[in-house]
Amino acid sequence: MGARDARKGRTTVTLEDVARAAGVHYSTVSRALDPNAVRRVSADTRKHIQAVAEKMGYQPDMVATGLKRGRTQTVAAIVADLGNPSIAPVLRGIASRLEPAGFMSLFAETQDDSSRLERILNHLLSRRVDAIILTAARVGDSRILRRFVGHGIPVVLALQGLPGIRLPSCTNDDLLGGTLAAQHLIALGHRRLAQLRGPADVQSLSRRAEGFSKAIAAAGATEVVVQSTAPLGTADDGRRLMRVVLDSKRARPTGIFAHHDLMALGALTLAEERGLRCPRDFSIIGYHDVPNLERLVPALTTIRQPLEEAGRAASEMVLHILNSPSRQPRSRRLAPTLVVRQSTGPAPEPALQTVRKSRR
Amino acid sequence: MGARDARKGRTTVTLEDVARAAGVHYSTVSRALDPNAVRRVSADTRKHIQAVAEKMGYQPDMVATGLKRGRTQTVAAIVADLGNPSIAPVLRGIASRLEPAGFMSLFAETQDDSSRLERILNHLLSRRVDAIILTAARVGDSRILRRFVGHGIPVVLALQGLPGIRLPSCTNDDLLGGTLAAQHLIALGHRRLAQLRGPADVQSLSRRAEGFSKAIAAAGATEVVVQSTAPLGTADDGRRLMRVVLDSKRARPTGIFAHHDLMALGALTLAEERGLRCPRDFSIIGYHDVPNLERLVPALTTIRQPLEEAGRAASEMVLHILNSPSRQPRSRRLAPTLVVRQSTGPAPEPALQTVRKSRR
């Protein structure tokens, strides 16, 4: 009869129940139900057992399996901040790739606090998760992670790389993102550019800046860079930086690259307050494709990062490691795409194009 | 010595290892480490064992514990669509409440597909989760859920109630939300209102409409209602509905209530295209407090729903059920709040106020 377990009389049917009903030993049931079992049970018995199990509604107990096999079919997704709108698509990517492989995902939030990360990791160790996908890597965390990796459980980084430790990662190609932004503005004829940078100590932003600047230089255009110190992405910051640009004595730039859509938004409103019209007088391009901003007038041209894809790719790596632990998978950089909307247009003074051609 | 388990030589220290090192039986270690164990171990040994365990870095194996105790300290959060920006805050609320209680959360996405929901539930059964929080309830799902509840595992509904089945839920008070919107507009002197409704077959929207209409009627004001059939919340839909309102032969309403911010946005742009200025000529109020829209000009007045709070409250219920399974907790309705920004202002023609006073 169905076993009655600890939980308030919940009824569970076990291997033994099925075995009794089918008139075989429970180990035979186990084998009959294991899709890739060694051939130890005849086709007839197998079919019979499967029928009985089906009829009784047998569900294997994955926690027992986990204990025996040492594999829980669980991976943890650790994020810094669930409030960050970039995160949900990543989680979705993770779930969509892992689910068909029979895995489920636990989630936890570090709130950008290393001690919380450590607590979470210990807890996950205790839960015997099979792997970890970490989107919350901070520079100081490599020590903690190292100990964790020492326990033999795979860690894959998503979105954020981490310098202090060799871990497979799946990040966005910010160099390319910056390049795309620059090439777009150049192609529209802009030759005097400005870059509204995020804080310097974030690796991805440095690369973003580098990609932009290199492409600008390669085209023989000029660029002024202003830099924020605040955490990336407030509109106020964008205003502030844009003010610096407009107040400068140098010739006003016609193409603006903001490291974040909300900065672009702030910059845009400030410029319009000063009587400049976008895209007539200047073009501006943001980064991130923040949701709902496509509703603005003018809708923001931006660089979109493949977030869901990042989650999928990270999961892919996890599965790869789990299936063939011999070698680490290669880290990947995912290509962002340019999303052209209405905030970018042809440069206002085409005459300049030819003048500055050969500066390099 | 540390046991070497199945997973590629990963080293785990077990109760037995600690027991050997401490010179006691492993059951004693188990008791010494259990904070609320019956008094079976002296203070001295307990302290000694704790020290040894600490030094060896012992971490209890929660899957073994789960097997023995029949409790996995895991709850599952099932959502319809991780892409929905409302969901992340709910997840955060869930994690924040559950984590201090020693629980972690699994997540899964139904993609609004009942058969996927069923698969997921079976899988969760197999994993012996302690409870489920479901934000993805659809009308047709009560049958599936009933079977599941029959297995004795608690299900709590968040955000969406479900008519066919008695389940504790934690939803937003849409009636109040509609009322708040109406009262705000009334207080500003508006007497001719319009309501841009979402589709009729969604319960929460009906209540939203009801709350609004009742408050309007109570104030003796008039209202025209136009209704969408599309799934809630596209700007195009808002445009379409607003066009109907403006094209009507009746006197133009001065106060608009849209069932969703994006609808409000669409309505707003259409009205401005027709030469009306907001909030000078008309006021409009949305619903949902969709992120980033506060950057618009004019920034949208809206109704904010306590999403994170919903997650926390649902978790609270789960913990309550788990701790005292005797009685179901009462369902809760969470109060939304009015967020006043710039899209609402005093009604343009104050004279009308007195004229229509006693229509009821």
Add this chain to the structure above:
DNA sequence: TTGGATCTGTCAAACGTTTGGCTTATGCAA
């Protein structure tokens, strides 16, 4: 008939805990 192979299936030992029952030691009253 004997002696392997091969094919099916059973047996039982794990996996790492929790926990009821048991044993021994200790304290204390008579």
Add this chain to the structure above:
DNA sequence: TTGCATAAGCCAAACGTTTGACAGATCCAA
């Protein structure tokens, strides 16, 4: 000293699987 309660700790049986080792049956060649 005995008797007895109580405290402290050990023993071993679970929990539901997986899986190596073994056993019986069948078949076939020698």
